Amino acid sequence: MSGVVQAMTLLKATFDEYAGKDGDEDTMTKAELSEMLRNELPEGGPKAEVDDFFSMLDNDKDGVVDFKEFVSFVTALAVMCCS
Ligand SMILES: [Ca+2]
Ligand SMILES: [Ca+2]
Structure with a gap:
């Protein structure tokens, strides 16, 4: 697996x-997101x-985050942090 595929799978x-x-x-949902932030990011994010x-x-402001929104955000974050 390439690094990119591995990252996407993860x-x-x-x-x-x-x-x-x-x-x-x-x-x-917001509850699920806040649990993820607490567990996955250092210092609770x-x-x-x-x-x-x-x-x-x-x-799209529908009150939940789907995988596409999640990925666009992570990508934007990666661009901000790493370029
Ligand atoms: Ca859910
Ligand atoms: Ca949404």
């Missing part, structure tokens, strides 16, 4: 793990409110 696995907690693994973070992720 992203998808992480998304599925947390998004599936309420039985709907296609979308992530950015100190910004989960609310702010969630609305940044929820591009």
